[in-house]
Amino acid sequence: MISQVKQNLRHFFLIPVLLGLLGGLSAFLFRALISLFNSLFNSSFGSPAYYPFVIPIIFSITFLISRKLLVSPENVTIDEIARKVALERGGFDPKKGLLILGFTSFNIGFGAPVGREGPIAKLGGVLAELVNKVLKVDGLHFPIYLTCGISSALSATFNAPVAAVLFGAEVVLGKINSYILIPLIVSSATATVVARYFLGDFRAFWVPHLSYDSSELPLFLVVSVLAAASVLLILNLLKFFTYLRSSLKDYWYFAVITCGLLVGFLLWMFPQTVGVGYEQVTLLFKGAYSPEKAGEIAFIKALAVCLTFGSGVFGGFMAPAIFIGAFGGFSVGSFISSTPGAFALAGAAAFLTGISGAPLRSSLIIVELTHSYQLIVPILFTSAFTNYFLGAFSQVRFFKRTLYHKGIDVEKLFPVKEVSIGKFVTFVEPVNESSPVSLLKERFLKEAERYIPVVNDDNRLVGIVSVRDLRLTLFFGEDLKVRDVMTSEPFFIYKDSSLSDLIKAISLLDRGKIPVVERDRSYVGMFSCDDFLKALTFRK
Template identity: 30%
Template sequence: MNKMFQNIQKNLKSNYEKLVIDLKSRSFPESALIIGTSLIVGIGAGLGAVVFKTLVDSAQKFTFEDVGSWLNMIAPWHLVIIPMIGGLITGPIIYRFAREAKGHGVPEVMEAVALRGGKIRPQVGLVKAVASAICIGTGGSVGSEGPIAQIGSALGSSIGQVFKLSEERTKTLVACGAAGGIAAIFNAPIAGAIFAMEVILNRINTVYFGAVVISAVAADAVAHMFIGNNRAFLIPQYKMESPWELLLYALLAIIAAFTSVGFSRILYWSEDLFEKINMSEWLKPALGGLLLGLLGLVSYKTTMGIPRVFGVGYETITPALFGEMAAHVTLLLFLLKLLATLFTLGSGNSGGIFAPSLFMGSMLGASFGKWTSAVFPNIAAGSGAYALVGMAAFFSGATHAPMTAILILFEMTNNYQLILPLMLTTVLSTFISRILSKDSIYTLKLTRRGIQLSDTVDIDVMQGVNVEEVMTRDFDFVTLDMSLKDLDDLFVKNHKHGYPVVSAEQNLVGVVTVTDLDQARQTGALKGKIVADIATTQGLMVTYPDEPMWKALYRMGAHNIGRLPVLEKEGSRKIIGVVRRHDIIKAYDHAITKKARMQHRVETLKLGKLDDAGFINLNIPANSRVIGKRVSEIKLPGHCVIVSLRRGRRLQVVDGYTILKKGDRLTIFAEEACVENVEKSLVEPSDLQQYTGQPNARHQIITIPAGAVSVGKMIKDLNFPYDSILVSIHRGNDIIIPHGDTILQTEDEVEIFGMEDDLITAEKIITG
């Protein structure tokens, strides 16, 4: 039986690999690929939202209706027990299977997009769905937007990874997943698309906008089929009573900005507070649940006896929007909801901050509205209008996402009467909150990790390099039983300042430095002593191969140490390498190289879309101003790429570090309109000539016939001559920029540049 299952698994894996290779070998039009993948992600995100909402509703019904009825005999203490049990369940799930599911989730998606090319572990979505559903269902004061954004993003990332799409396309699918999730869970497709652009990608770009809109619409349509077209809130049709009322809304914006920034700061302060508690990490959500339950005992209750600060709280927001709650009640609920959210998220439970932000914003706005109605009865609208505007103002102040705040309130309420005060208050709140704090509630979490995202997403290149990429794997170490005399000789011989102390099983047991040895020498003779007598074995600073390099550098700087042992994984003591200070230079060089490769790839993809483009061939004259300069220092026109450089009989590929010399012959691919600017940048007019064939080098287009041995093979598997370059592949109406993994097909027109003899050899390889 086991053998049969193994054969089935083997066949499935083989068929999957063939499918991936077949799909990669086909040249799909860019528009078809974008529409197809974004549609798949949108449908998946919509189904994910439906499943997630069902999980939340089922968990709430089971805990507060079914289990709650069993616990009636101990009421109201069941309100303490239920959230605590929820924490006992979610804690182990999060810390065992996916720690990225901890907290509100959106920063983790932003980090994946910015630093990991959109790669998110597939299990994150599943763990986030289960943990957040249990958390909300057992009373956790969190929302659905963070979980569903992370669930949808994980789906988009998984599809990108399964089909081995480029990083740029994978990041687009991550944004599509987030847009689809938000659109489906809140019935807000426009806001979902804007959220993905404004928050996840951190930029509004027409290249991505079409894809995220398709996903948002598809997800919302799927959700309509199962959930219906229900609005989150039903409210009266408020309107602005007087233009002077805008001044009151401006004052509300100021209050919302200060309170929302305070909420962001206090939230992470609560995380730090829980971090300091000396207990197992997986138990802390249960502690948070206990505190939440105790808070629920003294909180206002719904008609069903459930504390109003439990769960998402939409059933409490509605009466505030109708102006049915007293000012002191709304103000107290604001404070209670703040504490409830701190207990839930600060302790490490799972859920979003969207719903708590709307709740607190509505309570804040309702309290303010009651005051304005009493002081300015002739110009102020009802308190419900201020509650509605306060929701958007508080959310935008916390997230720095005014467009999302405005649109999602429109779509969730279907009320457009307060457009002017809503826009003014939201934008003003965002503006003031940015002055108070450059970080939103999302980016603050990343900043605390040392990750800085600018408005252009041009982040520090070091943040994209992991320890394993630059660590030293061949390292010296010592053992506990080594004599100090031998250790002294080792320091003198190798001129190093420290060594890891390793056991026979290659486990790290300590660190010993030359300072330790000097101190031992000052206290007495070294004779008869061993490394175990002076080595540091407690409180060791270590790092792990999958950690970003900036974390290792931070530890080295904070503790003023010159090296960090690299352990196999968290929880293991097996040492696999060392990071030293000189590795910093290697890390930076590696990061710059990665960034340059990405930029080169982007420019290459742009070239594939040019219509009026061709090759030009030019010589660098003796009086050229570019002689002695690196290619990276030369400002060439856009849509222009140096394909190759010939120096004597040597043909070489050009990179940014290539230094140009007199007599170099460059082959450039450029638009016709750029030729004159290329001439001005590099050579005199007399040296420029169209590339129509030269005595030694030329380009040739070779059509692959049916039955050729090259059909179905990757370019890297074909032994092309060293002095030849595959420039492009014409496949139907598409132009493909070739790389090592490109698979050749029948009727492909392969454009090759090289020497006469090499082109003959290349033609035999392609057509033979």
């Protein structure tokens, strides 16, 4: 009993509080570094006219040092963090984590149009992984505490503990139960208390009390469509930069200089797009910008961000996404509504959703950042539809993190264009729906199968049955037919289903085998998810 109390105390409080302290302090130190570099820029230069000179130097330094230290120039994304925890049980590179932290604070302080949230989340993962190793945490708890470290760092940075907890449960771990939620809550709350002690109970940017007319709710679809189209364009542009970086690797330094010059001139002409930009978002809500000017600034910020990340400069994408979405949403809302501020917040959530693929978490971040709880309906509405529209171009978007949580690296999976389902189908003898339940009991005792397909007299699939289904006999006796205990209308795939159909099935179902049928629903066999994934893992 005493041993169990000690284990619970360690799991629910001691380790989460430690990780929360580290997350809160790291967020404070990160902001202090940004302030230090910003003061250095202001004392040395102090004018936007120097950006065409300063920004190329920043880009060059990042390129040369990251190449010297053999650190990948790929930026920190939410997907990378989720993938690291789910597939690699951490594996965060401390060298890259600290390098990204230093460079991001340097870049933001000197004006680069990037955010701080992604890098601080990765630093939280690095610190949590070190704590795990020092405390010799077992494999079962390792990912939980990793997520505590990541969530606590985000909570302290955003001053949004609820969104940070949801981020950990929804995006990183993909599981929700009290054994996981309590450590996440404790670590995020601790980090928030620490950050508020040093930084105050701040809001990232000021927003007046806003309202909306419920009759205008369909108009928010306009923001969803435009946000989805903009995100799609940006993501494809960044992919193009990745291709160029690989193709022109011997000449990429010159491309970095060129990108730095372009970004420097953009920041000089539009100083509103400098750095994180939350102060400018506050001015937006105070009426400092016309709709035309807001749209122009959103476009310039998006262009500068693409050039910055495309050249390999470190930083986060969450703050730029909020900035672009807010300015773009305000501009659009001004032309279609009398309450453009509500459209600005919805746009911020929509763009953040488009970048991160997490509509609920993105919506909560915007609500917590601004205390605009009265706008939760249009914000959720806009975020959900943005994710829906983007999913039309890539259905794997809906299932990517679920696949990560099941140990499937979707980035390595989708170079495979076609797959022959027949290679992974084994014939499991079906049972007729009119057979007695006693036959099922004999089958389950003799065979290793966990699920048995159920067919009718025409060999058409009508159900599936598991050991769990047999528990109904405890309530209704054993004088039952298979049709009385089976799960009717089971999920199945066709013999000629596409790879996307398989991915959807694997991500939504917990079963290791899925029924396969012909187009007329004639039973064929059971598709083995394990064999399929094994073949993909070890393919040449």
